[in-house]
Amino acid sequence: MLSYRHAFHAGNHADVLKHAVQCLILEALGAKDKGFSYIDTHAGAGGYALDHEWTQKRAEYRDGIAKLWQQQERWPELQTYLDAVRALNDSDELAFYPGSPQVARHFKRPQDRLALMELHNNEIDILRDQLRQDGIAIHHRDGFEGLVGLLPPTPKRGLVLIDPPYEIKEDYQRVASTLAKAHQRWPIGIYAVWYPLLARAVDRSGQLKQALAKLGFEQVLCAELMVEQQADDFGMYGSGMIVLNPPWQLDSKLAGLLPRLGQALALDGQADWRLEWLKRAES
Numbered sequence: 001m002l003s004y005r006h007a008f009h010a011g012n013h014a015d016v017l018k019h020a021v022q023c024l025i026l027e028a029l030g031a032k033d034k035g036f037s038y039i040d041t042h043a044g045a046g047g048y049a050l051d052h053e054w055t056q057k058r059a060e061y062r063d064g065i066a067k068l069w070q071q072q073e074r075w076p077e078l079q080t081y082l083d084a085v086r087a088l089n090d091s092d093e094l095a096f097y098p099g100s101p102q103v104a105r106h107f108k109r110p111q112d113r114l115a116l117m118e119l120h121n122n123e124i125d126i127l128r129d130q131l132r133q134d135g136i137a138i139h140h141r142d143g144f145e146g147l148v149g150l151l152p153p154t155p156k157r158g159l160v161l162i163d164p165p166y167e168i169k170e171d172y173q174r175v176a177s178t179l180a181k182a183h184q185r186w187p188i189g190i191y192a193v194w195y196p197l198l199a200r201a202v203d204r205s206g207q208l209k210q211a212l213a214k215l216g217f218e219q220v221l222c223a224e225l226m227v228e229q230q231a232d233d234f235g236m237y238g239s240g241m242i243v244l245n246p247p248w249q250l251d252s253k254l255a256g257l258l259p260r261l262g263q264a265l266a267l268d269g270q271a272d273w274r275l276e277w278l279k280r281a282e283s
């Protein structure tokens with residue numbers, strides 16, 4: 001049974017990193033007139049009302065998007081991300097936060113195609129209500145299996161976002177095994193994988209990075225944002241995005257952005273960031 005509901009975490013520091021990287025990649029794809037494909041393997045509900053009781057329970061967005069929203073002029077490099085948030089809010093008050101599907105829709109032009117997959121019986125209904133539109137296919141199915149079935153997509157350039165809840169450890173293995181199959185079917189696609197940075201006893205980010213670096217992709221970039229000290233037993237102290245086949249200059253854009261994001265979203269003096277190539281082809 002699926003228990004994870006993203007509404008409890010909408011707009012937190014992990015969403016900020018994930019959606020900022022998603023926007024930088026979609027900006028690069030949208031710079032050419034030719035259409036792109038966007039595939040979301042774990043779409044969630046689409047977008048989130050911040051006054052919902054689940055979101056208000058821990059109000060994680062206050063230490064995430066709200067900090068950027070208050071000083072939008074300070075973030076010219078995140079213009080398209082903040083535009084995507086602004087598109088869902090009629091006033092200066094931050095009332096609604098876009099999930100990855102709503103972010104992608106913000107970039108969609110008539111020539112682009114979106115495919116969104118979600119397994120949860122309730123989330124899929126909300127997703128359908130929010131995202132029903134021409135050029136957007138919504139699938140109630142397992143996103144790992146579904147991805148392999150959709151590759152290669154048309155248009156033939158594009159981004160796959162893989163954002164599982166990682167509540168079961170199989171998710172880590174499935175990310176790697178699915179990407180191995182995806183590489184065979186669509187080696188030129190851009191793939192962005194979100195993962196949590198957890199307490200020492202339970203963290204699996206190292207194994208995930210090693211596994212993805214060993215796949216056939218020639219360029220693998222990894223960006224991490226740690227907002228507080230790592231604990232021994234439990235808790236998420238940050239998150240990362242691994243981008244396989246990153247677009248040109250994503251590394252330099254992230255090198256400028258991560259230190260500033262780290263500072264803005266820090267919860268204690270141990271906040272930090274890391275940007276590394278897990279694999280880089282010789283040029």
Ligand SMILES: C[S@@+](CC[C@H](N)C(=O)[O-])C[C@H]1O[C@@H](n2cnc3c(N)ncnc32)[C@H](O)[C@@H]1O
Pocket residue numbers: 002004005006018041042043044045046098099100101117118119120123141142143144163164165
């Ligand atoms: C972290 S949330 C997605 C958030 C969304 N990508 C965003 O950024 O707004 C993960 C979602 O994956 C769904 N899910 C879990 N296992 C899945 C699977 N095997 N296939 C598709 N969706 C799944 C959960 O129901 C949940 O809605």
